[in-house]
Amino acid sequence: MSVLWQNWARSVRAHPRRVLHPASTPEVVEAVRAARAEGLPVKAYGAGHSFTPIAATEGVLLRLDRMDAVLGVERGTPGGGAGPRAANGAARVRVQAGISLHALNPRLLALGLALPNLGDVDPQSVAGAVSTGTHGTGHRLHGISATVVGVQLVTADGDVVEIDEQHPWFGASRVTLGALGIVTEVTLQCVPAFLLHAREEPMALPEVLDRLPELVEENDHFEFYWFPHTEKALVKRNNRVPEGSERAPVGRVRHLVDDELLSNGLFEVANRVGRRVPSLVPRINHLSGSALSAREYVDHSHEVFVSPRRVRFRESEFAMPRAALPEVIASLQRWFGAGHETVSFPIEVRFTAADDVWMSTGHERDNCYVAVHQYHRLDPTTYFAAAQDVFTAHEGRPHWGKMHTLGADYLSGRYARFDDFVAIRDELDPHRVFSNPYLERVLG
Ligand SMILES: Cc1cc2nc3c(=O)[nH]c(=O)nc-3n(C[C@H](O)[C@H](O)[C@H](O)COP(=O)(O)OP(=O)(O)OC[C@H]3O[C@@H](n4cnc5c(N)ncnc54)[C@H](O)[C@@H]3O)c2cc1C
Known part of the structure; x- marks a missing residue:
């Protein structure tokens, strides 16, 4: 007997022999x-929010959704990759690895704390987000894995190992791709809770590119969405407000119109229409690029970072040196201009600072990230392959949880500590208990 497991994007299906929901580290052990006694592989999954088959297994699948507790708080510990603004009031928070970001963020707020940066959704588990290098945007900031200062890992032998910053496996233990063992607890370096002032507005793509250094460097968190087949873009600038500022959240009606109707409800309709009549897509994109008008609001950081994403899609995203961005955009414009395919999903561009996490896309490099998306009812193969060719021409590093077709031969050249990571994996999991075809491809 096996069960059907599929990811959020419906791009991966697997038939694990069994799915277990352990409630404690001893139950994971x-x-x-x-599983080992039966010769079965083991994987853990979080929310299945990876677009790649990185979490898939035909063996035993663990879901740590019952391991969702906040275990402890240690105050007065700035540092640990929390960014330059980690100051007094920072704290280390120990959590069980299965807690979702959605559950964690309000728990942190209640403690007067926050993660310094987040991606644009929150269903992911902490372990899943950390394991694939999930990131947001911020030219001085890092991905979530850089906030990890301690990991509890269950190894293939069933040993429970505590990995702190002094441990020789520390560099490998944050972005693990799920290849080293089952992560059961994580210590996160958090910062004092903060409010963000969000400013979102349409801007012509040439203006965005002209002003790029200023937009990236003068904002704590800058990103933009470019609507393919047009020169329209939507820019988002999020900045910390001075102490003592008040919240001024998006009004309920505006939220319903912008975030639910335009970004989700009508967007789904636009994608369905575009799928049936591809020639309409450029006009739809013009309309989409004009429909969202400027807005400003002030809210808790996680409320600003995270948006509802109800239209299902597939995604590929690569990190590249920031200087490559204008040429990357120009190459994509040429590809769209050649009329290969029409694409209604905007292209998302973000920025992060170099970190010291061995398998992080941000390892020792200030990056821009370019993400291409396709509606889930359309085949993304041709579009994503063309985009991948553009990205790899610029030393692109694929997000481990987003679609790409690269293998260890290419990836080993992109990561200075690739061989060190593989050596630790060989030591920890010589019999490949935690492997699957995706990991065999990317790690060799
Ligand atoms: C709508 C949407 C929006 C997204 N937005 C962003 C974004 O803004 N920024 C970004 O960087 N990414 C983004 N992603 C990608 C997503 O954050 C990553 O793929 C993340 O890994 C998903 O987390 P998860 O908990 O669902 O993990 P899964 O996809 O379930 O698993 C990911 C990996 O983690 C491993 N894993 C999970 N739990 C454990 C554990 N306890 N021990 C060991 N290994 C474990 C799995 O085996 C697998 O290798 C988005 C994805 C979607 C679908």
Whole structure:
């Protein structure tokens, strides 16, 4: 007997022999030992929000959704990759690895804390987000994995290992791709809770590119969405407000119109129409690029970072040196101009600072990220392959959880510590208990 497992994007299906929901580290140990005794591989998954088959297994699948507790708070510990603004009031928070970001963010707020940066959705588990290098935007900031200062790992032998910043495996233990073992607890370096002032407005793409250094460097968190087949873009600038500022959240009606109707409800309709009549897509994109008008609001950081995403899609995203961005955009414009395909999903562009996490896309490099999306009812293969060719021409590093077709031969050249990571994996998991075809491809 097996069960059907599929990811959020419906791009991956697997038939694990069983899915278990352990409630404690000893139960994870037991599950790993039992699977090994049967010769079955083991994987854990969080919210299935990876677009790649990175979490898939035909063996034993663990879901740590019952391991969702905040275990402890240690105050007065700035540093640990929390960014230059980690100051007094920072704290380290120990959590069980299965807690979702959606559950964690309000728990942190209640403690007067926050993660310094987030991506644009929150259903992911902490372990899943950390394991693939999930990131947001901020030219001085890092991805979530850089906030990790401690990991508890259950190894293939069923040993429970505590990895702190002094441990020789520390550099490998944050972005693990799920290849080293089952992560059961994580310590996160958090910063004091903060409010963000959000400013979102349409801007012509040439203006965005002309003003790029200023837009990136003068904002704590800058990103833009470019509507393919047009010169329209939507820019988002999020900045910390001075202490003592008040919240001024988006009004309920505006939220319903912008975030639910335009960004989700009508966007789904636009995608369905575009799928049936592709020639309409450029006009639809013009309309989409004009429909969202400027708005400003002030809210808790996680409320600003995170948006509802109800239209299902597939995604590929690469990190590249920031200087490559104008040429990357120009190459994509040429591809769209040649009329290969029409694409209604905007292209998302973000920025992060170099970090020291061995398998992070941000390892020792200030990056721009360019993400291409396609509606889930359309085949993304041709579009994503063309985009990948553009990205790899600029030393692109694919997001581990987003679609790409690259293997260890290419990836080993992109990461200075690739061989060190693989050596630790060989030591920890010589019999490949935690492997699957995706990991065999990307790690060799
Ligand atoms: C709508 C949407 C929006 C997204 N937005 C962003 C974004 O803004 N920025 C960004 O960087 N990414 C983004 N992503 C990608 C997403 O953040 C990552 O793919 C993330 O890994 C998903 O987390 P998850 O909990 O669903 O993990 P899964 O996809 O379930 O698993 C990911 C990996 O983590 C491993 N894993 C999970 N739990 C454990 C554990 N306890 N121990 C060991 N390994 C474990 C799995 O085996 C697998 O290798 C988005 C994805 C979607 C679908």
